[in-house]
Amino acid sequence: MRGRVTLVGGGPGREDLLTLAALRALGEADVVLYDRLSPHARLHHLAPNAELVDVGKRPGHHAVPQSDIEALLVEHALAGRHVVRLKGGDPYVLGRGSEEVIACHAVGVPVEVIPGVTSAVAVPGAAGIPLTHRGVSHLFTVVSGHAPLTETELGHLAGLGGTVVVLMGVNSLPSLTAGLARHGMSAEMPVAIIERGFHSDQRTTIGELGDIVLTAGRARVASPAVVVVGEVVRLAFDGDANAAELMQRAAAFTAVAT
Numbered sequence: 001m002r003g004r005v006t007l008v009g010g011g012p013g014r015e016d017l018l019t020l021a022a023l024r025a026l027g028e029a030d031v032v033l034y035d036r037l038s039p040h041a042r043l044h045h046l047a048p049n050a051e052l053v054d055v056g057k058r059p060g061h062h063a064v065p066q067s068d069i070e071a072l073l074v075e076h077a078l079a080g081r082h083v084v085r086l087k088g089g090d091p092y093v094l095g096r097g098s099e100e101v102i103a104c105h106a107v108g109v110p111v112e113v114i115p116g117v118t119s120a121v122a123v124p125g126a127a128g129i130p131l132t133h134r135g136v137s138h139l140f141t142v143v144s145g146h147a148p149l150t151e152t153e154l155g156h157l158a159g160l161g162g163t164v165v166v167l168m169g170v171n172s173l174p175s176l177t178a179g180l181a182r183h184g185m186s187a188e189m190p191v192a193i194i195e196r197g198f199h200s201d202q203r204t205t206i207g208e209l210g211d212i213v214l215t216a217g218r219a220r221v222a223s224p225a226v227v228v229v230g231e232v233v234r235l236a237f238d239g240d241a242n243a244a245e246l247m248q249r250a251a252a253f254t255a256v257a258t
């Protein structure tokens, strides 16, 4: 039988956020190559017939280089296996899924892509932050914080007037916030950082553009985390005292300003 690859978006890490299509693919898999941020705690149960391979990456410690992952995918598929590549979130949102699809196409291996719940939207939601809200923000932009943004990009982002969502943004938070401020974003623009979304130790840290670097440093905020910059953060509700305090201050500010 001819092998094939299924790229599966595993969602933000909680098993019940896997899709039915993802569960079906896992159930049929001969091999699963899984990432650190994918829901992998009970893979032996979800993919009972599969060999499980951890290709997880930690920031700064690339467990298995991308080129090796692609070589593994192709190698297993050419040996006639059904390979599931289980990724965190959605494969096509800052997840290098398209590179893996291209690698399969290059050698004629059939590949299917199953979308997943992206952390860019779901993790803010888990902290009670909607990315859009009528009258507050009608657009959002998802940005990678992996490499520094150019001045042109920062200028456009600051000028858009919508919600900015940053993945892989903990280390680059100082350059991002300074860049947005330099391009005219208000120092009082609310910012939220949600660490380990959907896990039992999920935590939200809230501040403003002008002080979030200090606040995040004090709280020892660490990856994986989603950063949200925008007025929608004022709508946050997760029972978090800091969020409540921020909203009170925002309400007082609005009352004085109008």
Ligand code: SAH
Residues within 6 Å of the ligand: 011, 012, 013, 037, 088, 089, 090, 091, 092, 093, 094, 095, 117, 118, 119, 120, 123, 166, 167, 168, 169, 194, 195, 196, 197, 198, 199, 223, 224, 225, 226
């Ligand atoms: N394709 C993925 C994103 C891959 S980039 C998706 O669609 O979600 C990896 C980044 O995603 C992390 O650095 C972090 O910014 C974010 N992320 C993924 N899962 C997360 C989680 N459960 N909690 C917080 N951030 C998460």
